[in-house]
Amino acid sequence: TQLLEQSPQFLSIQEGENLTVYCNSSSVFSSLQWYRQEPGEGPVLLVTVVTGGEVKKLKRLTFQFGDARKDSSLHITAAQPGDTGLYLCAGRLGGTSYGKLTFGQGTILTVHP
Amino acid sequence: NAGVTQTPKFQVLKTGQSMTLQCAQDMNHEYMSWYRQDPGMGLRLIHYSVGAGITDQGEVPNGYNVSRSTTEDFPLRLLSAAPSQTSVYFCASSSPAGGRSYEQYFGPGTRLTVT
Numbered sequence: 001t002q003l004l005e006q007s008p009q010f011l012s013i014q015e016g017e018n019l020t021v022y023c024n025s026s027s028v029f030s031s032l033q034w035y036r037q038e039p040g041e042g043p044v045l046l047v048t049v050v051t052g053g054e055v056k057k058l059k060r061l062t063f064q065f066g067d068a069r070k071d072s073s074l075h076i077t078a079a080q081p082g083d084t085g086l087y088l089c090a091g092r093l094g095g096t097s098y099g100k101l102t103f104g105q106g107t108i109l110t111v112h113p
Numbered sequence: 114n115a116g117v118t119q120t121p122k123f124q125v126l127k128t129g130q131s132m133t134l135q136c137a138q139d140m141n142h143e144y145m146s147w148y149r150q151d152p153g154m155g156l157r158l159i160h161y162s163v164g165a166g167i168t169d170q171g172e173v174p175n176g177y178n179v180s181r182s183t184t185e186d187f188p189l190r191l192l193s194a195a196p197s198q199t200s201v202y203f204c205a206s207s208s209p210a211g212g213r214s215y216e217q218y219f220g221p222g223t224r225l226t227v228t
Contacts, residue, residue: 009153033217042117042203042219043156088155090217100171101146101217103155 003027004091006104013079014112021074021107023089030094032065032072033101037086046074079111114139119204119220126194126227134189134223136204144207145187146171146217147179149200156203162187194227201225 005024013019023032031050035043047056049065049072056063060083062075072089089104120135138145143164148156148171158171162181176198178190187206191198201224205217 004155006155035217040221042205042221043217044219045216048216090156100158100161100169102172103148103157105153105155 003102004089004104006087006089006107008107009105010108010110012110012112015080016078017111019076019079019109021087021089021109022071023073023091023104024071025091026070027091028069028094029091030069032069032089032091034063034072034074035088035090037088037106043086043088076109079109081111081113084109084111116140117204117206117218117220119202119223121223122221124223124225126191126225128194128196128227130194132191132194134191134202134204134225136187136189136220137185138187138204138206138218139185140206140208140218141184142206142208142218143184144209144215145181146205146207147177147187147189148203148205149173149198150203150222151200159189159202191225196227199225199227 007022033048034046037043047063052067052069054065060077064073087107090101117138146161147159150156157173160179162168168179201222203222204220207215207217209215
């Protein structure tokens, strides 16, 4: 059983559509991060959220941390083919070491031109 | 800065062989971690270190050893390779910033196949 459940696992959409990826847990996290990974490379950090209810925007990407710090979402507006990749959420449980992250299974996003 | 480097990029082992995956970072980060990535399972933490001389187990430590003799290097040793260890391995480093938020910097990965 995954501590962080991501959904959906696969997403295939047309350019210009909007989408939302969810990251859910029954545990409380001190902080939650979203990473993007391209084939053959390591993940790269997109954003870190640390406060319950926090919303961060990165151009067409909007990230939200749930009020209870148990869930998060990533919303992409007007998706572009360059958004294609694997999106991973990762959280640090309260009281654990900064070196210890728990990852979700990932969402593979494909944006067709 | 080279960031996080990993060698080799690809490796094929026979069951029972041992090997060491190398990881180095030049950012003077205190924290370093090893993950494995398998389809549909995201990244799972194998071992991590909060500083030179200090290591701890992650979620899936069995069959792997680590040591941290310097801040820069964090090698991962496979003691007796098994087909279940076929995976892509990522090393990452990080340093706390602002108390609760920090970024993990990942290496390019090592694709390991055990036959």
